[in-house]
Amino acid sequence: MNRSTVLVTGSSRGIGKAIAIKFAKEGYNVIINCSHQEKELLLTxxxxxxxxxxxxAYVGNAGSFEEVNNMIMLAKQQFGTIDVLVNNAGISHVGLFTDMDLLTWNEIINTNLTSVFNCCRLVVPDMIARKQGKIINISSVWGSAGASCEVAYSASKGGINAFTKALAKELAPSNIQVNAVACGAIDTQMNHFLNQEEVSSLIEEIPANRLGRTEEVAEFVYHIASGNDYLNGQVIRLDGAWI
Known part of the structure; x- marks a missing residue:
């Protein structure tokens, strides 16, 4: 049986893990990745x-071109092709812009945005040769709305949104679709810095009256990857009508 293969970056936990498991349930071979959490990655x-x-499973920094190149080479040896690429690797940082140093800025941009360039640059040529492929980038509502005290994170996600729209136009003639899912407040460890009172206040702002679930993001990503080929270059909000 010839199975399709998906690569999901940042998939030891949270949204990435849920996406990887969803594709596995649907019969895909899966390449998972994280930069530090090897134990969690092996459990996944x-x-x-x-x-x-x-x-x-590959432990390596998706923000490093050399690490991603090594991961893709090993993936090709094992699976031959990568049919779906899900760029999910990401970190957040909450704090005043005036307190941010260059090291933190570069880490966020590398992890969240340069990782998308690295993976696409190394996966896209084979997709073009085969005239098929799906790329789904995990973004955030802050990429378009911006969030106070999350300037670097918002900038990185805004970059992903523009990257998505531009690359989709370039790759559409090769029958490759590039879309992004701009997530709202999803119940993941990334939001666990909030205390219960802050979570309750956040939920009050969301018309759906709850946080999103990682499984909902995973279902939606799979739907995009397996669905309409005319859907291309879109940044789709999944936020319970929050923004």
């Missing part, structure tokens, strides 16, 4: 393999 690998699919 074990869970993915319980769905009788193959899984390759």
């Amino acid at each position: 690998k074990k869970e993915i393999e319980s769905f009788q699919v193959s899984c390759m």
Whole structure:
């Protein structure tokens, strides 16, 4: 049986893990990645393999071109092709812009935005040669609205949105679709710095009256990856009508 293959960056936990597991349930071979959490990544690998699919786990910084190049080479050796690329790797930083140093700025831009360039630059040529492929970038509502005390994060996600629209136009003639999902407040560890009172206040702002679930993001990403080929160059908000 020839299975399709998906690469999901930042997939040891949270949204990335949920996406990887969803594709495994749908019969995809899965490549998972994280920069530090090797133990969590291997537990995710074990869970993915319980769905009788193959899984390759790679610990490496998606913001490093050399690391991504090595990961893609190993993935090609094992699976041949990468049919779907989900750029999910990301970190957040909350704090005053005037307190931010260059090191923190560069880390956020590299992890959140340069990682998208790295993965696309190394995966796209094969997709063009085969005249097919799906790329889904995980963005945020702050990429268009901007968030106070999250300037670098907002800038990185705004970059992803523009990157998505531009690359989609370039790759559409090759039958490759590039879209982004701009997530709202999703219940992940990234938001666990909020205390219960802050979470309750946040939920009051969201018309859906709750946080999103990682499984909802995963279902939507899979729907885009397996759905309409005319859907291209879109940044779609998944935020419970929040923004």
